[in-house]
Amino acid sequence: MEARINVSKIALLTTVANFGLYEKTRSYQPPGIRKLVIDGRGGMYGLDSLFYAFEKLPLKGVKWLILADEDVLFLENKALTEIIEKMESGNYTVAGVRDGGTMPNRRHNPFVPNTFFCVLDYESIATIYSRKEIQKQQYSNPKEFTDDLNHLHVGFDANSLYEPYYCFFLWLKRKNHKFLFLDADLLHPNTDELATKVYNLDNNPFLIHTWYARAYGKNTGQTKRINTIIDTYAPDSNDQAEEAEVYKDKFFKYKLGLRKLKKRIQNKLGKVL
Template sequence: MIEPSNIAILTTVANFELYSKSSVYFPKGIKKYVIDGTNGMYGIHSILYMMQKLKGSGIEWLIMADEDVLFTKNNLVFDIIEEMRQKDYTVCGVRDGGVLSHRIYNPFVINTFFSILKFSEIEKIWNASEVLNNQYIFPDEFVDDLKNIKGNYNTLSLFEPYYCFYFWLRRKNKKILFLEAGMLEDSLSNSVSYNSEVFLIHTWYARSYLKNEKHTKRIDKILVGLKNNEMLGTENELPQIFKNNTFWLESKIKKIQRKVLLKFKK
């Protein structure tokens, strides 16, 4: 089995109030890292920053979980990692098309709300420029068996800018373990399963927590259910927090530059 000391969990946090409640249920005995996303950092920018801050830190396996991910059986992540180790998977997660009713995009990549990366393998081949140049897809490029996917999807979708990261890994012949998932009764939250056993719930709308009554009540209802699960009582150790203090300004300048270039092209 993989030593917990070689595993870490990273969350890009836009809502620290929700993180303070959800992170209590994270897998035990592993390091916690946070990227402060309150300045608008998320998606591909978060992945690039993650590699910049964590490369060379000795992490073998990295769990990525949003602050609205609520683990119901947190120990199962270790079983997933063991299967990934044995079968040489580099990534696991839920397809971003055809599995969840509101995610109708590309089924060849995952949604970043939850994933596990073989970080030690990725950092050996990491090249940010290469990654960013992989935001494209050819018809029939990937040969996944999609016959059992019941929902809608688009195999040519480039909906999320972070797809380039997973396309890059696939083009490097890295394997993805796709997990089972299903919708909850509220028609917004979803479960994720491993070997048909639910181990987490993703509530979505983290930014709306304590700001929107509907989503706050919905998420709190799930949190109340977790509090009744004695298996999950754990001390909430403080994470190491990373923040790019110039990200918002840099993003603003780039947007202005793009607008100016588009204006001159006209």
């Protein structure tokens, strides 16, 4: 990151379900900034990961929180500096890629970003953060938002509630926070319907999202596909990559199990009634 950005106020958070893949991509993460990991092997990801970050992680002093999955390969780091600068000057709270209308494999809600890569003004959000408020926002109202979607080249569902974490971003939109949306496209449109390249503010690719991190090391085809992308596109790695601070909710898998049990019981009771 460049000197004009106060790197001590930036942190990069990765919720990791596949540590084998994370070990391959970690050295390409932007150097010089704080790295944090949430151990997601117990089923924590998405909305649960966001709640854990805002409620449990030691983020005092952090202004900008970058979310990046373990299957994100950073190609260059200047773009992050420029995105954060634009967010700061333009009073944006969120930057990311729309989860509908941009990526051919994601035709869901175009008003919110997918969390595979996202930049949050953590400091601003933390001052108003309320789990109870957020949990009440998983609904859609036709024509509620006024984003101009005419330029989108992929189909979408403006009323989609496909991902549970949408409520976090819908909450921010309903509080009139500004979103900076980045362009993206398939890396190899003729041969790979998954891998996505994300463009910086100058319309040049600055990261690749391979998708299917959970399949890495388990599915031969997906493992080969991801390794080929890394081998082909990875820039010079940071051999002195900072060790990440690793955090884990040891009781989460039990909480998740109880949640699923409660839902099954409610569904059964609903059918009986």
